[in-house]
Amino acid sequence: MNETLRADRAANRGYVKSRFVLRWFRSCQRWRDDAGLLARCAYLVTAAGYKLVTEWILGIELPPSTRIGAGLRLRHGIGIVVNPATVIGRGVMLRHGVTLGNRRTADDCPVIEDDVELGVGAVVIGAVTIGKGARIGPHAVVTRDVPPGAVVYSPRPEVREHAAVRGGRS
Template identity: 35%
Template sequence: MAFSHDSDCQKEKALGFWSTVQGDICRLREEDGSLWTLTRGLLSQGFIALFGYRVFRWFFEQGIPTQPFRFVVERLIEITTGISIPAQACIGKGMRIHHFGGIMIHPDAVIGEDCTMYQGVTIGDRWGRGGVPSIGNRVYMGAGAKLIGPIEIGDDCQIGANAVVLASVPPGCVAVGVPAVVKIRKTITQLDAV
Protein backbone atom coordinates (compact mmCIF):
# COMPACT_ATOMS: atom_id res chain seq x y z
CA MET A 1 0.00 0.00 0.00
CA ALA A 2 1.36 3.41 -0.95
CA PHE A 3 2.03 6.25 1.43
CA SER A 4 -1.25 8.15 1.70
CA HIS A 5 -0.97 11.93 1.74
CA ASP A 6 -3.54 12.74 4.42
CA SER A 7 -2.94 10.09 7.07
CA ASP A 8 0.81 9.60 6.75
CA CYS A 9 1.66 13.29 6.47
CA GLN A 10 -0.21 13.74 9.75
CA LYS A 11 1.84 10.83 11.16
CA GLU A 12 5.04 12.55 10.01
CA LYS A 13 3.90 15.78 11.68
CA ALA A 14 3.15 13.90 14.92
CA LEU A 15 6.64 12.35 14.97
CA GLY A 16 8.22 15.75 15.35
CA PHE A 17 11.32 17.30 13.84
CA TRP A 18 14.00 15.52 15.87
CA SER A 19 12.42 12.06 15.59
CA THR A 20 12.29 12.41 11.82
CA VAL A 21 15.90 13.65 11.58
CA GLN A 22 16.98 10.83 13.92
CA GLY A 23 15.35 8.35 11.51
CA ASP A 24 17.37 9.88 8.64
CA ILE A 25 20.59 9.63 10.68
CA CYS A 26 19.92 5.96 11.53
CA ARG A 27 19.91 5.20 7.79
CA LEU A 28 23.42 6.67 7.53
CA ARG A 29 24.69 4.08 10.03
CA GLU A 30 23.39 1.04 8.12
CA GLU A 31 26.70 0.26 6.41
CA ASP A 32 28.93 -0.35 9.42
CA GLY A 33 27.94 1.98 12.25
CA SER A 34 31.42 3.52 12.54
CA LEU A 35 31.98 7.16 13.43
CA TRP A 36 33.70 7.73 10.06
CA THR A 37 30.68 6.41 8.15
CA LEU A 38 28.34 8.59 10.21
CA THR A 39 30.50 11.70 9.72
CA ARG A 40 30.78 11.07 5.98
CA GLY A 41 27.00 10.64 5.80
CA LEU A 42 26.26 13.81 7.77
CA LEU A 43 28.50 15.80 5.42
CA SER A 44 27.05 14.27 2.24
CA GLN A 45 25.06 16.40 -0.19
CA GLY A 46 22.06 14.11 0.24
CA PHE A 47 21.87 14.59 4.00
CA ILE A 48 22.51 18.35 3.76
CA ALA A 49 19.64 18.75 1.27
CA LEU A 50 17.38 16.51 3.34
CA PHE A 51 18.17 18.36 6.58
CA GLY A 52 17.39 21.69 4.90
CA TYR A 53 14.09 20.21 3.73
CA ARG A 54 13.30 18.95 7.27
CA VAL A 55 13.90 22.40 8.79
CA PHE A 56 11.65 24.21 6.31
CA ARG A 57 9.07 21.39 6.41
CA TRP A 58 8.77 21.91 10.18
CA PHE A 59 8.13 25.64 9.68
CA PHE A 60 5.63 24.79 6.91
CA GLU A 61 3.74 22.37 9.21
CA GLN A 62 3.66 24.95 12.00
CA GLY A 63 2.25 27.58 9.64
CA ILE A 64 5.25 29.85 10.24
CA PRO A 65 6.06 31.86 7.09
CA THR A 66 9.70 31.65 5.98
CA GLN A 67 9.60 33.36 2.58
CA PRO A 68 11.68 34.88 0.98
CA PHE A 69 14.42 33.36 3.19
CA ARG A 70 13.29 29.81 2.34
CA PHE A 71 13.41 30.55 -1.38
CA VAL A 72 17.03 31.74 -1.12
CA VAL A 73 18.16 28.79 1.02
CA GLU A 74 16.38 26.23 -1.20
CA ARG A 75 18.10 27.73 -4.29
CA LEU A 76 21.49 27.60 -2.53
CA ILE A 77 20.88 23.96 -1.61
CA GLU A 78 19.92 23.21 -5.23
CA ILE A 79 23.07 24.91 -6.53
CA THR A 80 25.45 23.23 -4.07
CA THR A 81 23.90 19.75 -3.93
CA GLY A 82 21.93 19.45 -7.17
CA ILE A 83 18.92 18.31 -5.12
CA SER A 84 15.54 20.06 -5.08
CA ILE A 85 13.15 19.12 -2.25
CA PRO A 86 10.38 21.70 -1.69
CA ALA A 87 9.04 22.09 1.85
CA GLN A 88 5.53 21.18 0.64
CA ALA A 89 6.58 17.63 -0.30
CA CYS A 90 5.71 14.97 2.29
CA ILE A 91 8.63 12.64 3.04
CA GLY A 92 8.62 10.04 5.80
CA LYS A 93 11.52 9.46 8.18
CA GLY A 94 14.55 7.44 7.23
CA MET A 95 15.08 8.83 3.72
CA ARG A 96 18.53 8.13 2.26
CA ILE A 97 19.87 10.04 -0.75
CA HIS A 98 23.03 8.59 -2.27
CA HIS A 99 25.38 10.59 -4.48
CA PHE A 100 25.38 14.07 -5.88
CA GLY A 101 22.73 15.77 -7.87
CA GLY A 102 20.05 15.81 -10.45
CA ILE A 103 17.27 14.95 -7.98
CA MET A 104 13.97 16.80 -8.47
CA ILE A 105 10.94 16.21 -6.26
CA HIS A 106 7.55 17.79 -7.02
CA PRO A 107 6.02 19.87 -4.19
CA ASP A 108 2.95 17.57 -4.07
CA ALA A 109 4.94 14.33 -3.96
CA VAL A 110 4.42 11.87 -1.11
CA ILE A 111 7.25 9.51 -0.16
CA GLY A 112 7.07 6.90 2.60
CA GLU A 113 9.55 5.85 5.26
CA ASP A 114 13.00 4.31 4.80
CA CYS A 115 13.20 5.00 1.06
CA THR A 116 16.47 5.15 -0.87
CA MET A 117 17.12 7.45 -3.79
CA TYR A 118 20.13 7.68 -6.11
CA GLN A 119 21.30 10.52 -8.36
CA GLY A 120 19.17 11.73 -11.24
CA VAL A 121 15.78 10.70 -9.80
CA THR A 122 12.77 12.81 -10.81
CA ILE A 123 9.40 12.58 -9.09
CA GLY A 124 6.94 14.79 -10.93
CA ASP A 125 3.71 15.42 -12.77
CA ARG A 126 2.97 14.95 -16.47
CA TRP A 127 4.11 18.23 -17.98
CA GLY A 128 2.09 20.42 -15.62
CA ARG A 129 -1.05 18.27 -15.79
CA GLY A 130 -2.47 15.68 -13.43
CA GLY A 131 -1.27 14.41 -10.09
CA VAL A 132 2.10 13.23 -8.85
CA PRO A 133 3.39 9.91 -7.48
CA SER A 134 2.60 8.52 -4.06
CA ILE A 135 5.49 6.29 -3.01
CA GLY A 136 5.27 3.65 -0.30
CA ASN A 137 7.74 2.57 2.38
CA ARG A 138 11.16 1.01 1.77
CA VAL A 139 11.19 1.85 -1.96
CA TYR A 140 14.52 1.83 -3.78
CA MET A 141 14.82 4.30 -6.69
CA GLY A 142 17.86 3.66 -8.88
CA ALA A 143 20.01 6.27 -10.63
CA GLY A 144 18.15 8.24 -13.28
CA ALA A 145 14.70 6.81 -12.46
CA LYS A 146 11.71 8.95 -13.44
CA LEU A 147 8.37 8.51 -11.66
CA ILE A 148 5.77 10.58 -13.47
CA GLY A 149 2.06 11.30 -12.97
CA PRO A 150 -0.70 10.23 -10.58
CA ILE A 151 0.68 6.76 -9.81
CA GLU A 152 1.16 4.69 -6.68
CA ILE A 153 4.35 2.81 -5.92
CA GLY A 154 3.72 0.09 -3.34
CA ASP A 155 5.85 -0.79 -0.32
CA ASP A 156 9.15 -2.64 -0.86
CA CYS A 157 9.38 -1.89 -4.59
CA GLN A 158 12.56 -1.45 -6.57
CA ILE A 159 12.64 1.06 -9.40
CA GLY A 160 15.53 0.23 -11.73
CA ALA A 161 18.14 2.67 -12.97
CA ASN A 162 16.84 4.90 -15.79
CA ALA A 163 13.33 3.41 -15.58
CA VAL A 164 10.49 5.70 -16.65
CA VAL A 165 7.51 4.73 -14.50
CA LEU A 166 4.16 5.95 -15.86
CA ALA A 167 1.84 3.39 -14.21
CA SER A 168 1.29 2.18 -10.65
CA VAL A 169 3.54 -0.58 -9.29
CA PRO A 170 2.11 -3.15 -6.83
CA PRO A 171 3.93 -3.78 -3.52
CA GLY A 172 7.08 -5.88 -3.67
CA CYS A 173 7.64 -5.57 -7.42
CA VAL A 174 10.42 -4.31 -9.66
CA ALA A 175 9.92 -1.72 -12.42
CA VAL A 176 12.54 -1.58 -15.19
CA GLY A 177 12.81 -0.14 -18.68
CA VAL A 178 11.45 2.74 -20.75
CA PRO A 179 8.53 2.80 -20.31
CA ALA A 180 8.85 0.68 -17.19
CA VAL A 181 7.64 -2.90 -17.17
CA VAL A 182 6.56 -4.33 -13.80
CA LYS A 183 8.03 -7.67 -12.76
CA ILE A 184 7.55 -9.79 -9.66
CA ARG A 185 10.69 -9.56 -7.56
CA LYS A 186 12.48 -12.87 -6.99
CA THR A 187 13.15 -13.70 -3.36
CA ILE A 188 16.44 -15.10 -2.09
CA THR A 189 15.02 -18.65 -2.03
CA GLN A 190 13.84 -18.33 -5.64
CA LEU A 191 17.30 -17.14 -6.69
CA ASP A 192 18.97 -20.06 -4.86
CA ALA A 193 16.75 -22.53 -6.72
CA VAL A 194 17.88 -21.23 -10.13
Protein backbone atom coordinates (compact mmCIF):
# COMPACT_ATOMS: atom_id res chain seq x y z
CA MET A 1 0.00 0.00 0.00
CA ASN A 2 2.85 2.42 0.71
CA GLU A 3 4.16 1.90 -2.83
CA THR A 4 0.71 2.74 -4.22
CA LEU A 5 0.46 5.90 -2.10
CA ARG A 6 3.93 7.01 -3.23
CA ALA A 7 3.02 6.39 -6.87
CA ASP A 8 -0.25 8.37 -6.50
CA ARG A 9 1.60 11.20 -4.78
CA ALA A 10 4.31 11.36 -7.46
CA ALA A 11 1.75 11.19 -10.28
CA ASN A 12 -0.14 14.16 -8.84
CA ARG A 13 2.78 16.45 -8.06
CA GLY A 14 1.42 19.99 -7.98
CA TYR A 15 -2.20 18.85 -7.62
CA VAL A 16 -2.99 19.18 -3.92
CA LYS A 17 -6.69 18.33 -4.28
CA SER A 18 -5.90 15.17 -6.26
CA ARG A 19 -3.37 14.06 -3.66
CA PHE A 20 -5.90 14.71 -0.88
CA VAL A 21 -8.67 12.72 -2.62
CA LEU A 22 -6.42 9.79 -3.53
CA ARG A 23 -4.88 9.58 -0.06
CA TRP A 24 -8.38 9.38 1.42
CA PHE A 25 -9.46 6.90 -1.30
CA ARG A 26 -6.52 4.58 -0.53
CA SER A 27 -7.20 4.86 3.20
CA CYS A 28 -10.79 3.75 2.63
CA GLN A 29 -9.54 0.84 0.54
CA ARG A 30 -7.09 -0.20 3.25
CA TRP A 31 -9.78 -0.28 5.95
CA ARG A 32 -12.22 -1.99 3.57
CA ASP A 33 -9.75 -4.80 2.85
CA ASP A 34 -8.87 -5.44 6.52
CA ALA A 35 -10.79 -8.02 8.52
CA GLY A 36 -12.17 -7.49 11.98
CA LEU A 37 -14.61 -5.28 13.81
CA LEU A 38 -12.21 -2.37 14.35
CA ALA A 39 -11.36 -2.25 10.65
CA ARG A 40 -15.04 -2.40 9.70
CA CYS A 41 -15.88 0.49 12.03
CA ALA A 42 -12.91 2.51 10.77
CA TYR A 43 -14.02 1.85 7.19
CA LEU A 44 -17.58 3.02 7.86
CA VAL A 45 -16.38 6.29 9.41
CA THR A 46 -13.66 6.90 6.82
CA ALA A 47 -15.86 5.99 3.84
CA ALA A 48 -18.79 8.10 5.06
CA GLY A 49 -16.59 11.18 5.33
CA TYR A 50 -14.92 10.39 2.01
CA LYS A 51 -18.26 10.02 0.22
CA LEU A 52 -19.65 13.20 1.74
CA VAL A 53 -16.67 15.34 0.80
CA THR A 54 -15.67 13.85 -2.54
CA GLU A 55 -19.11 13.24 -4.04
CA TRP A 56 -21.29 15.91 -2.49
CA ILE A 57 -18.78 18.74 -2.28
CA LEU A 58 -16.01 18.05 -4.82
CA GLY A 59 -18.13 16.22 -7.41
CA ILE A 60 -15.83 13.19 -7.71
CA GLU A 61 -17.52 9.77 -7.71
CA LEU A 62 -14.63 7.37 -7.16
CA PRO A 63 -15.95 4.54 -4.95
CA PRO A 64 -13.42 2.79 -2.65
CA SER A 65 -14.56 -0.58 -4.02
CA THR A 66 -13.18 0.30 -7.47
CA ARG A 67 -9.99 -1.59 -8.40
CA ILE A 68 -7.43 1.03 -9.37
CA GLY A 69 -3.71 0.58 -9.96
CA ALA A 70 -0.99 2.79 -8.51
CA GLY A 71 -0.23 6.20 -9.93
CA LEU A 72 -3.77 7.32 -10.83
CA ARG A 73 -3.65 10.92 -12.06
CA LEU A 74 -6.65 13.15 -11.39
CA ARG A 75 -6.65 16.42 -13.28
CA HIS A 76 -9.04 18.99 -11.81
CA GLY A 77 -11.33 16.20 -10.59
CA ILE A 78 -14.69 17.91 -11.06
CA GLY A 79 -17.48 15.73 -12.47
CA ILE A 80 -15.60 12.43 -12.55
CA VAL A 81 -17.99 9.46 -12.35
CA VAL A 82 -16.59 5.92 -12.05
CA ASN A 83 -18.81 2.86 -11.65
CA PRO A 84 -17.48 0.61 -8.84
CA ALA A 85 -17.25 -2.37 -11.22
CA THR A 86 -14.79 -0.51 -13.47
CA VAL A 87 -11.17 -1.72 -13.40
CA ILE A 88 -8.44 0.90 -13.85
CA GLY A 89 -4.77 0.06 -14.40
CA ARG A 90 -1.56 1.80 -13.34
CA GLY A 91 -0.64 5.31 -14.44
CA VAL A 92 -4.07 6.21 -15.83
CA MET A 93 -5.08 9.87 -16.18
CA LEU A 94 -8.68 10.98 -15.58
CA ARG A 95 -9.49 14.57 -16.46
CA HIS A 96 -12.59 16.43 -15.33
CA GLY A 97 -15.95 15.32 -16.66
CA VAL A 98 -14.86 11.72 -17.38
CA THR A 99 -17.52 9.01 -17.02
CA LEU A 100 -16.66 5.30 -16.80
CA GLY A 101 -19.83 3.31 -16.48
CA ASN A 102 -22.08 0.40 -17.20
CA ARG A 103 -24.30 -0.08 -20.21
CA ARG A 104 -26.83 -2.88 -19.64
CA THR A 105 -26.13 -4.51 -16.27
CA ALA A 106 -24.61 -3.23 -13.05
CA ASP A 107 -21.23 -4.82 -13.77
CA ASP A 108 -20.67 -4.54 -17.54
CA CYS A 109 -18.10 -1.82 -17.03
CA PRO A 110 -14.87 -0.81 -18.76
CA VAL A 111 -11.41 -2.18 -18.14
CA ILE A 112 -8.88 0.62 -18.53
CA GLU A 113 -5.39 -0.80 -18.97
CA ASP A 114 -2.12 0.84 -17.85
CA ASP A 115 -0.96 4.29 -19.01
CA VAL A 116 -4.26 5.34 -20.62
CA GLU A 117 -5.21 9.03 -20.77
CA LEU A 118 -8.85 10.09 -20.87
CA GLY A 119 -9.59 13.60 -22.10
CA VAL A 120 -12.01 16.13 -20.67
CA GLY A 121 -15.58 14.87 -20.81
CA ALA A 122 -14.67 11.46 -22.26
CA VAL A 123 -17.29 8.75 -21.76
CA VAL A 124 -16.48 5.03 -21.77
CA ILE A 125 -19.57 2.87 -21.39
CA GLY A 126 -20.04 -0.89 -21.23
CA ALA A 127 -17.85 -3.97 -21.04
CA VAL A 128 -15.05 -2.60 -23.21
CA THR A 129 -11.29 -2.71 -22.87
CA ILE A 130 -9.16 0.37 -23.45
CA GLY A 131 -5.73 -0.99 -24.37
CA LYS A 132 -2.46 -0.02 -22.73
CA GLY A 133 -1.21 3.45 -23.65
CA ALA A 134 -4.36 4.45 -25.55
CA ARG A 135 -5.47 8.09 -25.63
CA ILE A 136 -9.15 8.98 -25.52
CA GLY A 137 -9.77 12.53 -26.75
CA PRO A 138 -11.94 15.17 -25.15
CA HIS A 139 -15.68 14.46 -25.32
CA ALA A 140 -15.16 11.14 -27.10
CA VAL A 141 -17.79 8.48 -26.48
CA VAL A 142 -16.37 4.94 -26.47
CA THR A 143 -18.65 1.89 -26.64
CA ARG A 144 -16.26 -0.71 -28.12
CA ASP A 145 -12.74 -1.98 -27.45
CA VAL A 146 -9.78 0.30 -28.18
CA PRO A 147 -6.47 -1.39 -29.10
CA PRO A 148 -3.25 -0.61 -27.20
CA GLY A 149 -1.66 2.68 -28.22
CA ALA A 150 -4.66 3.85 -30.26
CA VAL A 151 -6.04 7.38 -30.26
CA VAL A 152 -9.79 7.98 -30.18
CA TYR A 153 -10.89 11.40 -31.32
CA SER A 154 -14.10 13.09 -30.31
CA PRO A 155 -16.86 13.31 -32.87
CA ARG A 156 -16.37 16.04 -35.42
CA PRO A 157 -18.97 18.74 -34.92
CA GLU A 158 -21.28 19.26 -37.84
CA VAL A 159 -22.06 22.89 -38.51
CA ARG A 160 -24.87 23.78 -40.88
CA GLU A 161 -25.49 27.31 -41.89
CA HIS A 162 -29.02 28.53 -42.30
CA ALA A 163 -29.71 29.94 -45.77
CA ALA A 164 -30.74 33.35 -44.37
CA VAL A 165 -27.49 33.69 -42.45
CA ARG A 166 -25.27 32.62 -45.34
CA GLY A 167 -26.65 34.99 -47.95
CA GLY A 168 -27.56 37.79 -45.62
CA ARG A 169 -31.07 37.81 -47.12
CA SER A 170 -34.29 36.10 -46.13
